Amino acid sequence: MMDTSLFFQAIDLVFTPFNLSMIVGGMLLGVFFGALPGISSSMGIVLMIPFTYYMGIMPSVILLVALYAGSAYGGSITAIMFNTPGTPEAVATTFDGYPMAKKGEAGKALGLAMTASAAGSIFSILVMLMLSPTLSKIALKIQSAEYFALTLLGIACISSVGSKNLIKALITGCIGILIAMIGLDPMSGVSRLTFDKIDLLGGVEFIPVMIGAFAMAEILKQVVDKATSEGFEGSEKISLATIKFKEFMQYKWTVLKSSIIGTAIGILPGTGGSIASIVSYGEAVRSCHNKEDFGSGKPEGIIAPEAANNAAAGGAMIPTLVLGIPGSPTTAIILAALVLQGLQPGPQLMTEQPLMLYAIFFSMLIASIIVFFGGRVAVKAFAAVLKLPYSILASIIVMFSIIGSYAIGNDMYQVWVMLGFGIFGFFMKQYDFSPATLILGLVLGKMMEENFRRQLLLTNGDYNSFVTRPISLVILLFVALVLFYPAIAKLFKKKQK
Amino acid sequence: MKKYLSVAIVGLLGLGLALVGCSDKSSDSSKADQEVYPQRPVELVIPFGEGGASDIFARKFAEMMTKRLPQPIQPVNKKGSGGLKGMIYAAQQNNDGYTILEITPSHVIADAMDKSPAVKLLRDFEPLTRIQSDIYILGVPKNSKFTSFKDLVEYGKTNMVTFAGISPGGLDDMTLTALADATGMKIRFIPYKSGSEVKAAVLGGEVDIYLDKVISAINYIKDGSIRPILVLNNKRIDKIKEFKEVPSSVELGYDVTIGSWRGFVVKKGVPQEIKALLIKTMNEVYNSQEYQKFAELNLVNIREGFLNAESFSVDLEKQYKLFDGIARKVGLK
Numbered sequence: 001m002m003d004t005s006l007f008f009q010a011i012d013l014v015f016t017p018f019n020l021s022m023i024v025g026g027m028l029l030g031v032f033f034g035a036l037p038g039i040s041s042s043m044g045i046v047l048m049i050p051f052t053y054y055m056g057i058m059p060s061v062i063l064l065v066a067l068y069a070g071s072a073y074g075g076s077i078t079a080i081m082f083n084t085p086g087t088p089e090a091v092a093t094t095f096d097g098y099p100m101a102k103k104g105e106a107g108k109a110l111g112l113a114m115t116a117s118a119a120g121s122i123f124s125i126l127v128m129l130m131l132s133p134t135l136s137k138i139a140l141k142i143q144s145a146e147y148f149a150l151t152l153l154g155i156a157c158i159s160s161v162g163s164k165n166l167i168k169a170l171i172t173g174c175i176g177i178l179i180a181m182i183g184l185d186p187m188s189g190v191s192r193l194t195f196d197k198i199d200l201l202g203g204v205e206f207i208p209v210m211i212g213a214f215a216m217a218e219i220l221k222q223v224v225d226k227a228t229s230e231g232f233e234g235s236e237k238i239s240l241a242t243i244k245f246k247e248f249m250q251y252k253w254t255v256l257k258s259s260i261i262g263t264a265i266g267i268l269p270g271t272g273g274s275i276a277s278i279v280s281y282g283e284a285v286r287s288c289h290n291k292e293d294f295g296s297g298k299p300e301g302i303i304a305p306e307a308a309n310n311a312a313a314g315g316a317m318i319p320t321l322v323l324g325i326p327g328s329p330t331t332a333i334i335l336a337a338l339v340l341q342g343l344q345p346g347p348q349l350m351t352e353q354p355l356m357l358y359a360i361f362f363s364m365l366i367a368s369i370i371v372f373f374g375g376r377v378a379v380k381a382f383a384a385v386l387k388l389p390y391s392i393l394a395s396i397i398v399m400f401s402i403i404g405s406y407a408i409g410n411d412m413y414q415v416w417v418m419l420g421f422g423i424f425g426f427f428m429k430q431y432d433f434s435p436a437t438l439i440l441g442l443v444l445g446k447m448m449e450e451n452f453r454r455q456l457l458l459t460n461g462d463y464n465s466f467v468t469r470p471i472s473l474v475i476l477l478f479v480a481l482v483l484f485y486p487a488i489a490k491l492f493k494k495k496q497k
Numbered sequence: 498m499k500k501y502l503s504v505a506i507v508g509l510l511g512l513g514l515a516l517v518g519c520s521d522k523s524s525d526s527s528k529a530d531q532e533v534y535p536q537r538p539v540e541l542v543i544p545f546g547e548g549g550a551s552d553i554f555a556r557k558f559a560e561m562m563t564k565r566l567p568q569p570i571q572p573v574n575k576k577g578s579g580g581l582k583g584m585i586y587a588a589q590q591n592n593d594g595y596t597i598l599e600i601t602p603s604h605v606i607a608d609a610m611d612k613s614p615a616v617k618l619l620r621d622f623e624p625l626t627r628i629q630s631d632i633y634i635l636g637v638p639k640n641s642k643f644t645s646f647k648d649l650v651e652y653g654k655t656n657m658v659t660f661a662g663i664s665p666g667g668l669d670d671m672t673l674t675a676l677a678d679a680t681g682m683k684i685r686f687i688p689y690k691s692g693s694e695v696k697a698a699v700l701g702g703e704v705d706i707y708l709d710k711v712i713s714a715i716n717y718i719k720d721g722s723i724r725p726i727l728v729l730n731n732k733r734i735d736k737i738k739e740f741k742e743v744p745s746s747v748e749l750g751y752d753v754t755i756g757s758w759r760g761f762v763v764k765k766g767v768p769q770e771i772k773a774l775l776i777k778t779m780n781e782v783y784n785s786q787e788y789q790k791f792a793e794l795n796l797v798n799i800r801e802g803f804l805n806a807e808s809f810s811v812d813l814e815k816q817y818k819l820f821d822g823i824a825r826k827v828g829l830k
Contacts, residue, residue, distance in 0.1 A: 005510055042547060042548065043547065046547040046548060050560075089684065097572075097637050139697075140697060140700050140701035140702075141701060143698065143701055143703045144703065146699075164798055168609070184578075184579075184665075184666075185665070186665070186688065186690070187665060187688060188666070189664070189665030189666030189667070189670070189688075190666075197575070198578060198581060198582065198585060198613055198615075199578075199582070201577075201578035201579075201581065201612070202576075202577040202578040202579070202581075202582065269693055269694060269697045319697070322715055323696070323697070323700065324696070324717075325693045325694075325697050325700075326693045332548060332693060333547060334549035335693075336548040336549070337548075338552060340553065342794070344716055346716040346717070346720070348716055348719065348720055388715075408575050409574075409575060409576055410573055410574060410575055411575065411582070450690065454687060454688075456704065457685065458659060458687060458704070460657075484726070
């Protein structure tokens with residue numbers, strides 16, 4: 001599969017000072033865009049496209065993929081520090097990341113996230129280097145029925161998130177799904193729950209909901225609690241110490257498992273990191289003996305979602321490059337950018353420009369390796385931000401929340417949505433409902449409904465088709481396992497006694 | 498200390514706001530009308546998100562127009578509700594020529610389906626030029642049982658055939674409905690969220706037939722994974738060798754040549770000389786070597802896309818009647 005002479009040629013091509021500086025620059029920009037809630041990595045790439053006109057093909061492609069690789073890390077930074085995921089993929093990182101930061105171990109939390117991210121990413125890129133064409137062929141076997149089963153798996157994992165209060169988690173999950181129903185019906189195009197408002201016709205975007213329910217709600221809560229007028233639990237307590245490589249190694253199995261889950265889900269066109277991170281988090285909870293520790297700053301709770309969502313970001317590049325079918329919205333933009341550069345991603349890239357393909361993989365790999373080694377040091381700078389007094393920090397977050405929401409559609413409507421969900425999220429927090437399940441319901445609900453109904457449309461309403469397709473059946477069995485595992489485990493324990 | 502800092506920050510923010518306010522006022526003043534247009538950047542509203550075909554085209558076109566005007570043409574994405582939000586935004590701006598709107602068939606369909614009673618493309622806007630016209634093709638996966646469009650029509654008369662496309666009630670849906678009506682086939686439209694999901698579904702064999710633009714399908718056709726069976730045009734595509742043997746719809750006796758197109762409009766009431774300047778600039782860009790190269794790269798040079806204001810206006814009316822007719826016939830309206 002791998003042609004060694006091409007391999008070395010690609011290394012030769014990438015390792016020029018200019019190209020390396022593009023990798024580092026692109027990665028840093030990506031981290032920055034990824035960290036800002038609302039300013040998505042796709043927007044970052046669109047902003048960079050005009051600059052690439054003036055560079056050669058190779059440097060511009062390198063810049064864009066490094067930016068993409070970097071943006072996948074960024075989302076976790078704000079998730080950990082401010083309980084505000086920079087991207088929907090990082091929602092699951094807030095579960096344990098934020099509590100750990102609250103305990104004063106922001107440096108450790110960021111270090112874990114960075115290292116796990118880089119490891120996940122490196123894993124998926126290695127898979128890409130070796131198995132791209134084969135895997136993308138298999139990915140095509142995953143169709144509507146399987147996608148439905150996968151989203152169901154994601155939703156079933158909500159139960160592990162809300163292990164403390166299952167009923168409340170399910171209520172917010174359902175509200176999320178209900179919000180997902182607003183807009184045009186995905187199958188018939190009829191408008192639903194829009195109340196003749198043109199803004200609602202396009203549905204509710206999850207980014208402003210996310211910024212509102214996480215960032216704004218958190219600030220409102222902090223202000224109301226008044227506990228933080230002197231900084232983040234007293235700024236002296238913030239530990240900038242990150243983790244040593246050796247410490248990290250004890251989590252190697254969690255990293256590996258999450259990377260596999262992430263890569264596998266990421267390859268499928270039309271899924272993306274959100275499902276990957278929640279499924280991986282759910283699996284980490286399931287396989288752990290001390291389930292109660294999750295949600296209060298357990299290292300595995302940070303590692304699992306971060307390794308998975310970064311592996312998914314890498315995985316999403318596989319169908320993009322090999323089939324010309326982007327695996328996520330951001331890779332769709334990368335695809336467009338590559339086309340603008342005169343490249344034709346798709347089946348022919350492999351045969352006509354294999355060198356380009358390897359060069360792309362290498363740039364992503366180098367970007368990830370830099371994060372792996374440099375990331376743990378760099379997080380100190382981020383963690384130090386928490387030493388700022390909360391009054392200043394909060395103002396900055398509010399400012400970015402407004403800019404981020406506005407930037408989605410360049411209009412005020414999204415800002416109102418964000419503020420509305422800020423207030424809603426505040427009350428959710430007051431009464432111990434989880435905003436994370438709301439977002440997951442919203443993100444997964446759309447996909448679940450669409451694929452469920454499409455499968456029925458394709459099969460003339462045959463409900464059996466969900467279980468007669470082998471892959472779909474296997475995933476559905478996993479769903480059953482996730483849902484009933486606690487009950488079954490209890491049953492077994494009783495019998496043993 | 499902390500107090501001073503916050504006062505300073507508030508002061509700075511206030512100053513910033515004041516400055517923004519001032520600049521808005523000065524640019525809105527009526528003075529600008531008497532001087533030569535354009536006095537300030539002209540906004541080009543792209544009613545879709547970043548990265549799509551409409552976005553890439555409009556950005557490139559704006560860049561080339563900027564080179565020929567004293568002020569930049571500034572592309573702004575106003576996405577949402579299938580292009581409606583951008584159109585409504587453009588309708589809310591002054592008719593002073595500082596807002597141009599990019600339009601596609603989605604906007605005509607929105608008119609025909611009466612999606613936004615408050616703002617109507619044909620009532621509230623005036624066409625400048627149409628620039629591009631894309632051709633739709635039908636294809637089947639390489640291992641499909643259908644070898645020609647004739648086979649498909651025969652089979653489709655008694656059996657249900659599934660077609661993949663995007664946006665129910667949108668252009669793909671309309672095109673297929675028109676085709677079903679013309680051929681007597683039983684078509685089931687299976688909508689997907691994006692073009693890439695459509696491709697995945699077709700390559701994976703989830704649906705029978707693939708409907709897409711030439712540029713989106715070409716790679717799979719060259720690669721052999723998709724076999725083209727029909728070109729929705731009045732003649733064959735001779736410029737691309739893979740299409741030479743593929744019949745056109747008109748040649749087979751079905752008058753369905755619906756495809757996507759992109760053009761520019763301004764709000765009604767923009768002064769004549771401003772419109773003339775914009776049209777002249779667009780003409781120049783269209784005829785430039787740089788644009789033609791771009792068009793060739795994106796395969797939008799197969800069917801003549803350019804229409805001047807008058808013919809574009811006539812064409813829009815025609816398209817409205819067409820979509821209105823289809824919508825009524827199948828009960829979408």
